[in-house]
Amino acid sequence: MKVAVVGAGIVGAAAAAALARAGCRATVYEARFPGGGATAAGMGHVVVMDDSPAQLALTARGREVWESLADRLPAAAEYRRTGTLWVAADDDEMAEAEAKAGRLAATGIACRMIDARELARREPALRGGLAGGLLVPDDAVVYPPPVAAWMLAEAVAAGAVVHRGAEVVALGESGAVRLADGTVFDADVVVVATGAAAAALVPDVPVRPRKGHLVITDRVPGMVTSQLVELGYVKRAHDVGTDSVAFNVQPRATGQLLVGSSRQIDVTSRGIDEAMLSRMLARCLEFMPGLGSVPAIRSWTGLRAATPDGLPLVGPWPAAEGVWLATGHEGLGITTAPATAEVLAAALLGRASAIPVEPFRPARLHSPGIRHESN
Amino acid sequence: MADNATAPSGAAAAIRGADPIDVLVIGAGPAGIAAATAAAEAGSRVLVIDDNPAPGGQIWRGGGAAGAAGAALRRLAACGAAVVPGTAVVSVGPGPAVVVRGPHGADERESLVRLAPRRVVLATGARERFVPFPGWTTPGVVGAGGLQALVKQGLDVAGRRVVVAGSGPLLLAVGELVVQRGGRLVAIAEQAGAWRLARFGAGLLAAPSKLAQALSLRRAIGPVLRPGCFPIAVRPAAAGLVVTLRAGGPGRERDTELACDILAAGFGLVPNTEVARALGCRIGAAGVWVDQWQRTSVGDVLAAGECTGVGGLEKSLVEGRRAGLVAAGREREADRLRAPAHRARRFAARLERTFALDPRLATLADDETIVCRCEDVAAGRLRGFTGWREAKLLSRVGMGPCQGRVCGTCTAVVFGWTCDDVRPPLVPVPVGSLSMAPER
Amino acid sequence: MSQTDQPRSSVLVWIDGVPVTVPAGQSVAAALLNRVNRGDGSGWTIRQSVAGAARGPLCGMGICFECRATVDGRPHERTCMLAVRDGMEVRTDG
Ligand SMILES: Cc1cc2nc3c(=O)[nH]c(=O)nc-3n(C[C@H](O)[C@H](O)[C@H](O)COP(=O)(O)OP(=O)(O)OC[C@H]3O[C@@H](n4cnc5c(N)ncnc54)[C@H](O)[C@@H]3O)c2cc1C
Ligand SMILES: Cc1cc2nc3c(=O)[nH]c(=O)nc-3n(C[C@H](O)[C@H](O)[C@H](O)COP(=O)(O)OP(=O)(O)OC[C@H]3O[C@@H](n4cnc5c(N)ncnc54)[C@H](O)[C@@H]3O)c2cc1C
Ligand code: FES
Numbered sequence: 001m002k003v004a005v006v007g008a009g010i011v012g013a014a015a016a017a018a019l020a021r022a023g024c025r026a027t028v029y030e031a032r033f034p035g036g037g038a039t040a041a042g043m044g045h046v047v048v049m050d051d052s053p054a055q056l057a058l059t060a061r062g063r064e065v066w067e068s069l070a071d072r073l074p075a076a077a078e079y080r081r082t083g084t085l086w087v088a089a090d091d092d093e094m095a096e097a098e099a100k101a102g103r104l105a106a107t108g109i110a111c112r113m114i115d116a117r118e119l120a121r122r123e124p125a126l127r128g129g130l131a132g133g134l135l136v137p138d139d140a141v142v143y144p145p146p147v148a149a150w151m152l153a154e155a156v157a158a159g160a161v162v163h164r165g166a167e168v169v170a171l172g173e174s175g176a177v178r179l180a181d182g183t184v185f186d187a188d189v190v191v192v193a194t195g196a197a198a199a200a201l202v203p204d205v206p207v208r209p210r211k212g213h214l215v216i217t218d219r220v221p222g223m224v225t226s227q228l229v230e231l232g233y234v235k236r237a238h239d240v241g242t243d244s245v246a247f248n249v250q251p252r253a254t255g256q257l258l259v260g261s262s263r264q265i266d267v268t269s270r271g272i273d274e275a276m277l278s279r280m281l282a283r284c285l286e287f288m289p290g291l292g293s294v295p296a297i298r299s300w301t302g303l304r305a306a307t308p309d310g311l312p313l314v315g316p317w318p319a320a321e322g323v324w325l326a327t328g329h330e331g332l333g334i335t336t337a338p339a340t341a342e343v344l345a346a347a348l349l350g351r352a353s354a355i356p357v358e359p360f361r362p363a364r365l366h367s368p369g370i371r372h373e374s375n
Numbered sequence: 376m377a378d379n380a381t382a383p384s385g386a387a388a389a390i391r392g393a394d395p396i397d398v399l400v401i402g403a404g405p406a407g408i409a410a411a412t413a414a415a416e417a418g419s420r421v422l423v424i425d426d427n428p429a430p431g432g433q434i435w436r437g438g439g440a441a442g443a444a445g446a447a448l449r450r451l452a453a454c455g456a457a458v459v460p461g462t463a464v465v466s467v468g469p470g471p472a473v474v475v476r477g478p479h480g481a482d483e484r485e486s487l488v489r490l491a492p493r494r495v496v497l498a499t500g501a502r503e504r505f506v507p508f509p510g511w512t513t514p515g516v517v518g519a520g521g522l523q524a525l526v527k528q529g530l531d532v533a534g535r536r537v538v539v540a541g542s543g544p545l546l547l548a549v550g551e552l553v554v555q556r557g558g559r560l561v562a563i564a565e566q567a568g569a570w571r572l573a574r575f576g577a578g579l580l581a582a583p584s585k586l587a588q589a590l591s592l593r594r595a596i597g598p599v600l601r602p603g604c605f606p607i608a609v610r611p612a613a614a615g616l617v618v619t620l621r622a623g624g625p626g627r628e629r630d631t632e633l634a635c636d637i638l639a640a641g642f643g644l645v646p647n648t649e650v651a652r653a654l655g656c657r658i659g660a661a662g663v664w665v666d667q668w669q670r671t672s673v674g675d676v677l678a679a680g681e682c683t684g685v686g687g688l689e690k691s692l693v694e695g696r697r698a699g700l701v702a703a704g705r706e707r708e709a710d711r712l713r714a715p716a717h718r719a720r721r722f723a724a725r726l727e728r729t730f731a732l733d734p735r736l737a738t739l740a741d742d743e744t745i746v747c748r749c750e751d752v753a754a755g756r757l758r759g760f761t762g763w764r765e766a767k768l769l770s771r772v773g774m775g776p777c778q779g780r781v782c783g784t785c786t787a788v789v790f791g792w793t794c795d796d797v798r799p800p801l802v803p804v805p806v807g808s809l810s811m812a813p814e815r
Numbered sequence: 816m817s818q819t820d821q822p823r824s825s826v827l828v829w830i831d832g833v834p835v836t837v838p839a840g841q842s843v844a845a846a847l848l849n850r851v852n853r854g855d856g857s858g859w860t861i862r863q864s865v866a867g868a869a870r871g872p873l874c875g876m877g878i879c880f881e882c883r884a885t886v887d888g889r890p891h892e893r894t895c896m897l898a899v900r901d902g903m904e905v906r907t908d909g
Contacts, residue, residue: 281810292807514859524875529841
């Protein structure tokens with residue numbers, strides 16, 4: 001089968017590698033260079049999330065594949081099993097942590113409750129008076145851009161062809177792609193993996209940009225051990241319509257701290273929104289006052305590809321013959337790219353999949369003739 | 376820091392007191408001082424900020440009371456402009472507004488301040504261009520302008536053996552300073568060839584003040600000046616450093632080793648355009664693009680001095696004065712200074728021709744030579760990328776606190792890349808300060 | 816600070832726990848560089864690079880970040896941009 005993959009972010013790169021290994025003739029078209037889109041702007045937290053059973057299955061499988069790759073990843077991938085520490089501010093959040101622990105444990109995800117004393121001992125930079133938290137020790141942190149490049153190299157080793165600087169401007173009849181210079185390439189199937197830009201090629205696809213800000217600090221080795229996320233994060237991240245911020249601090253392999261996070265729906269400008277940035281950092285300082293004296297060296301923004309139900313779109317798009325989607329990963333595309341690739345390859349080639357492919361089928365969000373406005 | 380843990384720093388208080396501002400001058404070197412003085416004397420309310428601890432810029436750093444520096448600083452003090460050193464631009468917008476912070480020893484609880492002047496004059500000057508060559512990260516290897524700045528900050532070079540190398544008139548001034556301070560000037564290696572220097576020297580006859588300067592320098596440094604000669608490597612030795620200098624054209628190279636304690640190497644200057652870029656100003660081949668009135672491509676933003684193109688003191692003074700006058704609405708007076716401004720630009724063009732870099736300099740770095748000093752990225756890691764952004768994302772070049780200010784110019788020389796991705800904060804700022812919405 | 820050449824007075828700063836008297840008005844970088852016998856012959860080392868190499872000031876003007884030290888508990892201060900102050904604590908050892 002001839003497959004054209006549009007976009008070489010981590011999702012497109014993983015998909016190309018999986019398809020090439022499965023025997024497809026994969027050709028990748030990347031407008032700029034591999035891994036330079038959202039893949040270069042995200043946090044790289046490989047984290048099991050359990051908003052829904054499907055999300056739990058996809059993130060857990062994604063993390064499992066990451067673990068299996070760990071030994072082969074290039075050093076620049078900076079893959080480290082830091083674990084996630086979900087921080088509970090009060091008793092209510094502690095109860096939430098317990099419930100989360102129950103759900104994770106039920107699917108065999110290792111995790112354990114941490115009391116206030118242990119929290120203070122493990123992460124002394126956190127303020128006093130926090131209730132405790134939930135430690136998920138097998139979650140990890142990765143630096144995604146070199147991984148996208150590496151996955152693409154794997155795809156090439158398996159026979160894929162990569163065109164860099166090749167912007168696809170239109171999808172033609174059944175699988176054809178047209179480039180900016182007018183060239184048309186044929187394929188049996190085209191996989192659109194252009195992240196938050198999906199709607200530019202596929203009209204009415206229910207993907208909306210959700211902007212996020214991040215700040216990187218200078219090196220302060222040892223200040224933070226695990227990726228720290230406030231339990232309120234899930235609650236805030238859920239409400240797609242409103243702007244939100246949450247305490248989210250990641251220890252990089254370099255000793256730097258990557259500080260997030262913010263969410264703004266339908267904002268596409270890549271500039272820094274000062275008010276949002278300060279609100280986000282103020283939230284983080286509520287949990288970690290000592291962060292205040294650490295020098296910030298750069299801030300940037302990225303666009304998540306949000307879907308109405310919080311699950312990615314992986315599979316055929318009913319409105320266009322030969323068009324398959326691999327987008328809509330919101331804030332989890334790094335975690336789930338390897339599992340997404342498996343789901344995509346299984347669905348495309350009619351093979352068995354490690355996890356059900358059904359929950360991710362784009363058809364679930366397609367109603368003919370209706371424009372999609374989420375929430 | 377007990378002494379100012381609670382009180383706002385002096386800089387912030389002074390900034391708060393300066394409202395409203397007609398003209399904000401960013402940079403207090405000769406161009407900024409001239410701009411501020413001209414605008415204030417024309418009746419504008421002027422605020423000058425500079426990230427260094429004292430006004431003067433690079434050339435008048437620690438200028439003291441004597442000479443042109445003293446006169447200009449006294450005039451600045453008398454003109455009514457508020458001068459707030461130790462204050463850096465952190466971000467920009469909306470419009471010509473900028474957000475600043477007093478960074479020096481200031482508390483992280485100190486908030487940022489948004490300044491919303493009617494007009495901005497960018498006088499952000501230039502920095503040194505560095506060329507990576509094997510060993511250039513060894514302690515004791517410093518910029519040429521870097522050594523000058525450090526000596527003016529109190530570095531003692533008495534009795535130290537110094538080799539000055541690289542390119543540009545700055546090398547002579549550094550050599551002279553070393554001699555004045557009791558250092559042992561071993562050599563000045565100027566990469567430009569003797570004939571180009573001679574032609575440049577002849578041209579100086581048209582610029583009497585520069586000629587006088589050149590003649591006074593000549594006695595001190597003439598005997599050790601080596602034209603057409605550049606450093607290709609430096610290594611630590613039992614005591615100090617050993618520098619290898621290369622002379623002769625391609626195919627006729629002759630290498631010499633010199634022992635020294637300090638190697639001061641700088642390869643000309645590059646304009647500081649970060650604030651201009653953040654404001655969205657067009658950048659030309661020489662620096663920030665300006666029209667004949669020193670106006671940039673962005674409304675109400677003017678630029679003067681080295682940031683518009685490297686050209687020395689006289690260019691900075693005349694451009695600064697003109698920018699200050701225009702910012703204050705005195706176009707007619709500024710018009711009278713067109714001829715000297717034009718001459719200064721011509722001199723700048725001559726400088727550039729004379730001290731154009733020998734292409735061999737781009738090939739000095741071997742695979743192990745560090746290019747990005749913040750992140751320790753060597754040249755070998757950088758080969759094969761298509762440009763700055765890809766190289767940055769995949770190798771970490773430019774990801775450290777200097778954000779490409781040093782390695783960006785290195786990769787421009789070695790690979791021809793442009794590093795233009797400015798993002799706030801324009802200088803590192805404590806997270807605490809960024810967490811507060813700017814005042815005003 | 817007034818970076819004048821003729822110091823009027825002296826201040827006491829603590830460099831890596833050692834009290835040092837330096838002329839007022841000097842930059843911290845100059846004060847660090849003026850110490851002798853630092854063990855590497857040149858007296859020019861102020862920091863370790865991320866790969867552990869010895870480094871010292873390059874630009875003297877706040878651009879290169881090679882002169883960083885911890886000053887009064889604040890990490891990553893550029894010492895060439897800071898004047899010495901009485902009682903200041905400077906650490907170059909992390
Ligand atoms: C895990 C991780 C760790 C990182 N660590 C570091 C680090 O230690 N140091 C570091 O410097 N970077 C770090 N980065 C960030 C990286 O360098 C980029 O900043 C990041 O990839 C985001 O890109 P950018 O938008 O800044 O890229 P840019 O190349 O600056 O820009 C991308 C796009 O945004 C546009 N753009 C740029 N500036 C603006 C603006 N002001 N307004 C509107 N549009 C604009 C550009 O035109 C371009 O189209 C890290 C990234 C990740 C994922
Ligand atoms: C602030 C922020 C934080 C995040 N944190 C995390 C996290 O901690 N963990 C996690 O798992 N995920 C995180 N994410 C999400 C993750 O970064 C994304 O889900 C993931 O990178 C998406 O990858 P992608 O390949 O789909 O998209 P992208 O990386 O954006 O790749 C799309 C590619 O398509 C190319 N392209 C676009 N249009 C065309 C065209 N017409 N023709 C050809 N090529 C084209 C682009 O150049 C780009 O390279 C975060 C995202 C953001 C913004
Ligand atoms: S010496 Fe370059 S920043 Fe201080």
